[in-house]
Amino acid sequence: MLAILIAAGDAWGDPSPIVGGTLDTAHPYVAALVRGGAPYCSATIIATRGTDGIAVTAAHCGQPELLVTGSRLDDPTAVRYPVTARVVHPFFRHGLFDVAILRFTGATASTASLDPIGPSTGPVAPGAALAFVGYGQPSTGERLIATGTLARATTSLLEYDQPLAGPCHGDSGGPTLALGSPDVLVGVISSGDRDCAELGASTNLASVIDHFVGPQLVDEPARSCDACKRDAWSSTCADAATRCAANSACARIEACVAACSGDAPDECARACRAEAPEGTALFAELRTCTCGIECPIECAASPECRTEAACGVRASAQTCRACIEAHCCGEALACADDPTCGRCLEDPQAVGCDASEASRAFDACRADACARPCEGRTISPEPGPAVAPDPTGCAASGRGGSGAAIWVLGLLAVLGLRERHRARSRITSTATRRHHGDTHP
DSSP states (O other), rough: OOOOOOOOOSOOOOOOOSSEEEEEEEEETEEEEEETTEEEEEEEEEEETTTTEEEEEGGGOOOOOOEEEEBBBTTTTTEEEEEEEEOOOOOOOOBOOOOEEEEEEETTTTOOOOBBOOTTOOOOTOOEEHHHHHHHTTTTTTTEEEEEEEEEOOSEEEEEOOOOOOOOOTTTOOOOEEEESOOOOEEEEEETTSSSSSSSEEEEGGIIIIIIIHHHSSSOOOOOOHHHHHHHTTTTHHHHHHHOOOOOOOHHHHHHHHHHOOOOHHHHHHHHHHHHHHGGHHHHHHHIIIIIIOTTTTTTTTHHHOOOOOOEEEESHHHHHHHHHSSSSHHHHHHHOOOOOHHHHHHHTSSTTTTTTTHHHHHHHHHHHHHHHHHHHOOOOOOOOOOEEOTTSSSOOOOOOOOOOTGGGGGGGGGOOOOOOOBOOOOOOOOOOOOOEEEEE
């Protein structure tokens, strides 16, 4: 298991480029993200359409004002592109699916771009030679490059050791390239250890190219969420949709969540699921197929896809909660719905804990799959929301915390990860930082 990767902040401190990097003049499609006149993350331009362009970056980098290209940002030849839109992967949570699409204007025939990895390219394998490009030294605004070797590859992440060279703060969102003839864009720089001296990870573009990045590159009329769901529920998601419709509890949850509105969709959805807990697993399956595979763009703003995954419990560390959501969601839901198990989470010595089947099952699953990320962490039942909407017109209330969403691709991700915002300065192991910019859609 990798060491826990940390989130960096927005205080500048001393300049910190790509570790072991040199000035890059060969990758003009790599851009700096600029906000408030200062660069803070990186991106890769992957397509242009007339005067419009598309770039890919890290979701945790938030909303930039400009994309700026050039080996040195203070050079008169540096080009500035206003950002017009941003779309974040709907399953971006806990450092997983850390990818976003940026649309910009001002492109010309000379605007460089690089095609991302495609289905026919094949997976990148451990031992592959990699290059990392980014604007990790914003004191001078230089674009730097370093090389390394892929150590491990999962469905969601590309991981690399970097004792001598690799990405650092300010490089998030920049490209991870598989070196060859030509180079191939295989990843988006995402996270790493606090001192940029041990390890790093990039989002594996192969895991998001078909359902998220690829559709942005196709010149087709935009579909509505309802139209996309109709198509999905009659094809790829047909089995999940049929099972949900045939299950009264799942159908009730789906109708209730679809009626959620306002600024608190998570609480609303938890209330909906709490009213029919026996349907949560089927609803999670349908939601994963709809929001994560078939309609992540079209339904990004819909109540079903805006709600955060939850398995009925909360933890004092995101890495622990992510592990539970990935490996022990069913056991966590059963525990949250069992009064004795919920009480035992808060007091393991409480009367009846040894006799609670739900408690024993949840404890066994955590011990088997989540011992390291949950060691020493506090786990408790999710607090309940107030009232859920009822599409029939009758208000429904109840204890929340029995919601579920099974994050299919996230099962294989490294759960020690948290997004590192790779802001301007390299930080010491004892520094206290906060995120610079948004960490959510």
